[in-house]
Amino acid sequence: MASTTPRSSSARGAAKAKSVIPTLGWDAATVAPVVLVTGSEGFLADRVSASLRDQLRAVDPNVEVHDIDATDYAYGTLMSLASPSLFGEPRLIRASNVEKCNDEFLEDALAYIEATDSDTTLVLRHAGGVRGKRLLDQIRAGVGGGIEIACAEIKSDADKHDFSVAEFRRSGRSITPGAVRALVSAFSSSASELANACAQLMADAEGDIDERVVEQYYGGRVETTAFKVADFAVSGRRGDALVALRHALDSGADPVPIVATFASKLRLMVKVWGDRRSAQELAGLVGAAPWQIDRARRDLQSGWDEPGLRRAILSIAEADANVKGASRDPVYSIEHMIEVVANFGRD
Amino acid sequence: MSVWDDLVGQEEAISRFRTAASDSRALAHSWLITGPPGSGRSNLAYAFASALLCRSGGCGECPDCRQVAARTHPDLSALATERVIISIDEVRALVTTAQFGPRVAKYRVVVIEDADRMVERTSNVLLKALEEPPEGTIWILCAPSEADLLPTIRSRVRSVRLTVPSINDVANLIVGRTGVAYEVAERAARHAQSHVGMATRLCTNDLAAARRDETVRRALSVKNVRDAVFVAARLLEIATEDAKALTEEKDALEVEETRRAFGLAVEDSIPAGMRATFRSLEEQQKRRETRSLRDGLDRILVDLSSVFRDVLLLQLGVRDGIINVEYLSDLEPFAAALTARTALDVTDAIMTARHRIAGNVSPVLALEAMMIVSTPRVAA
Numbered sequence: 001m002a003s004t005t006p007r008s009s010s011a012r013g014a015a016k017a018k019s020v021i022p023t024l025g026w027d028a029a030t031v032a033p034v035v036l037v038t039g040s041e042g043f044l045a046d047r048v049s050a051s052l053r054d055q056l057r058a059v060d061p062n063v064e065v066h067d068i069d070a071t072d073y074a075y076g077t078l079m080s081l082a083s084p085s086l087f088g089e090p091r092l093i094r095a096s097n098v099e100k101c102n103d104e105f106l107e108d109a110l111a112y113i114e115a116t117d118s119d120t121t122l123v124l125r126h127a128g129g130v131r132g133k134r135l136l137d138q139i140r141a142g143v144g145g146g147i148e149i150a151c152a153e154i155k156s157d158a159d160k161h162d163f164s165v166a167e168f169r170r171s172g173r174s175i176t177p178g179a180v181r182a183l184v185s186a187f188s189s190s191a192s193e194l195a196n197a198c199a200q201l202m203a204d205a206e207g208d209i210d211e212r213v214v215e216q217y218y219g220g221r222v223e224t225t226a227f228k229v230a231d232f233a234v235s236g237r238r239g240d241a242l243v244a245l246r247h248a249l250d251s252g253a254d255p256v257p258i259v260a261t262f263a264s265k266l267r268l269m270v271k272v273w274g275d276r277r278s279a280q281e282l283a284g285l286v287g288a289a290p291w292q293i294d295r296a297r298r299d300l301q302s303g304w305d306e307p308g309l310r311r312a313i314l315s316i317a318e319a320d321a322n323v324k325g326a327s328r329d330p331v332y333s334i335e336h337m338i339e340v341v342a343n344f345g346r347d
Numbered sequence: 348m349s350v351w352d353d354l355v356g357q358e359e360a361i362s363r364f365r366t367a368a369s370d371s372r373a374l375a376h377s378w379l380i381t382g383p384p385g386s387g388r389s390n391l392a393y394a395f396a397s398a399l400l401c402r403s404g405g406c407g408e409c410p411d412c413r414q415v416a417a418r419t420h421p422d423l424s425a426l427a428t429e430r431v432i433i434s435i436d437e438v439r440a441l442v443t444t445a446q447f448g449p450r451v452a453k454y455r456v457v458v459i460e461d462a463d464r465m466v467e468r469t470s471n472v473l474l475k476a477l478e479e480p481p482e483g484t485i486w487i488l489c490a491p492s493e494a495d496l497l498p499t500i501r502s503r504v505r506s507v508r509l510t511v512p513s514i515n516d517v518a519n520l521i522v523g524r525t526g527v528a529y530e531v532a533e534r535a536a537r538h539a540q541s542h543v544g545m546a547t548r549l550c551t552n553d554l555a556a557a558r559r560d561e562t563v564r565r566a567l568s569v570k571n572v573r574d575a576v577f578v579a580a581r582l583l584e585i586a587t588e589d590a591k592a593l594t595e596e597k598d599a600l601e602v603e604e605t606r607r608a609f610g611l612a613v614e615d616s617i618p619a620g621m622r623a624t625f626r627s628l629e630e631q632q633k634r635r636e637t638r639s640l641r642d643g644l645d646r647i648l649v650d651l652s653s654v655f656r657d658v659l660l661l662q663l664g665v666r667d668g669i670i671n672v673e674y675l676s677d678l679e680p681f682a683a684a685l686t687a688r689t690a691l692d693v694t695d696a697i698m699t700a701r702h703r704i705a706g707n708v709s710p711v712l713a714l715e716a717m718m719i720v721s722t723p724r725v726a727a
Binding site: 309 | 571572573576577702703706707708709711712713715716719720722723
């Protein structure tokens with residue numbers, strides 16, 4: 001079954017070498033006296049904690065659930081919540097923000113894992129960082145008989161692709177590759193939105209899910225960024241740039257950073273204009289990475305000349321003034337700027 | 348010696364104020380002093396304040412005059428800002444103090460140095476106070492021009508316009524104050540276009556002079572779009588350095604003083620309860636930095652406009668009154684390579700850039716657009 005955990009970051013490699021406890025993927029979470037939930041993908045961590053609660057409820061419906069915030073923890077809370085109760089119900093204690101915990105929490109948690117309670121499951125949510133490292137090291141060294149669940153960030157398009165395929169497979173549904181591609185491009189900014197979209201499709205659509213179904217539900221929605229708009233415009237693709245602009249504005253982009261993106265792109269193009277030195281040599285001089293310089297050179301070859309660059313920069317400067325209050329309609333100002341830039345600055 | 352001695356080329360304005368200070372029939376209750384930056388608006392305002400508060404009409408030596416010079420006189424309230432705008436709360440507080448009668452002198456004097464830095468809402472707070480101040484309260488506002496103020500303010504004040512002092516006057520003043528050679532003072536006065544403060548800085552601060560020199564040389568070296576973008580980046584750096592030179596030392600000193608006031612040693616960390624104070628101090632310093640950077644850019648734009656004014660003069664065959672005579676060998680080929688129309692366009696573009704920077708457009712973009720205007724060359 002495809003899962004995101006095999007990709008978990010190599011940055012934690014050193015810590016893992018010392019770890020003697022099992023490290024599981026988020027979809028394989030099981031109950032243990034201490035469950036350490038690491039990684040920066042918050043919504044996966046939420047799923048883990050919900051899944052642990054459901055597993056415990058399945059065993060005993062009377063399970064007591066306590067949520068504590070490690071940032072404003074008071075001495076003794078953990079001990080009093082974990083101490084055996086009169087009727088011996090199992091207890092689930094979920095501590096959030098362990099990466100920002102106060103000293104009191106750290107002390108109590110370190111003491112608790114030395115002598116865990118057999119009826120209690122302690123879930124520690126640590127989103128990354130060095131705070132509480134001693135506690136993490138102890139747990140990873142096997143104190144308290146814990147397990148670690150890694151919720152690595154779902155970042156690249158490939159990760160998102162794998163994640164959505166797994167979502168459908170888990171509930172025994174099938175989806176065509178084209179439909180997955182359409183879904184991922186419609187929800188490219190946040191993994192939790194992607195997960196919700198998958199859940200929505202599974203609940204509403206019957207049978208196999210193909211591109212037609214995705215189109216019906218999320219038709220035309222494409223999340224795009226200011227960079228894509230600028231990329232289209234400088235390579236002369238006027239129509240694509242205008243469509244991308246509308247998508248960007250609809251999915252939350254602000255006019256001001258869009259103009260700033262155009263400005264920085266054109267600025268770099270002008271800086272490398274007519275300079276035959278290698279990208280490595282130029283990098284320091286123009287203040288950009290070599291790949292950006294190569295990209296700017298490719299853009300320049302699509303039809304730019306010097307008077308065009310001049311007019312494009314003048315029009316961007318005007319648009320910047322306009323989106324900052326000099327005109328009433330910021331979107332029109334941007335469209336006008338795109339017209340000029342996509343026409344390589346010609347009339 | 349008298350308080351009027353340090354002002355150059357403003358004989359007419361001085362004689363009006365002297366009459367007003369000595370003859371209560373000629374004394375209006377609200378005054379507005381307008382004139383170009385560096386012509387001595389605020390100095391004149393305080394000289395007038397001294398003349399009103401001093402028992403011998405502005406001797407410059409008595410305790411009253413010295414207290415005015417130190418802005419500590421009990422009957423003087425002064426408002427100036429190191430930020431971009433004057434806040435409405437500051438003005439409200441000033442209006443309240445203006446209602447009190449004088450304590451030791453015959454008058455209570457209220458000075459607002461940067462009256463052009465008030466937004467409309469803030470200006471409106473002043474209207475009532477300016478129109479009918481209590482007996483003995485005299486308002487003095489300073490602004491670059493009457494157009495910077497609301498018509499409702501303009502109609503409530505008596506306006507006194509300052510003239511641009513001649514280069515010769517400014518140079519003589521600087522020689523008298525700092526003792527530099529006349530040639531150095533004359534060049535600085537010319538480069539600063541009679542701005543007394545700027546000219547003094549150019550004479551006494553080598554770095555400031557070097558920054559101006561680089562600004563002019565860079566602007567004249569622009570040949571194509573690519574140069575224009577690089578020069579714009581460099582100009583912004585120059586302005587930032589200039590602004591930092593003025594604020595950095597002050598910032599560090601203020602933080603140190605605040606730490607001392609709270610009894611914190613250098614190595615102590617700031618306790619949570621005191622952080623808010625330091626944060627608000629940082630915010631204030633940040634606002635001052637914004638203003639300072641804008642002023643730095645403004646100085647550069649003024650220098651550039653003098654350059655393109657010279658270019659235009661050369662193109663029209665006028666050789667008198669060139670400001671940047673020292674750069675004539677660079678100016679002449681530059682003027683020959685440009686049409687007069689382009690030179691005029693650049694002058695307009697400089698004004699546009701000033702407006703845009705004031706309107707929060709990214710400074711580097713505004714400067715790029717300005718420098719780019721100068722790139723079209725006449726066919727050789």
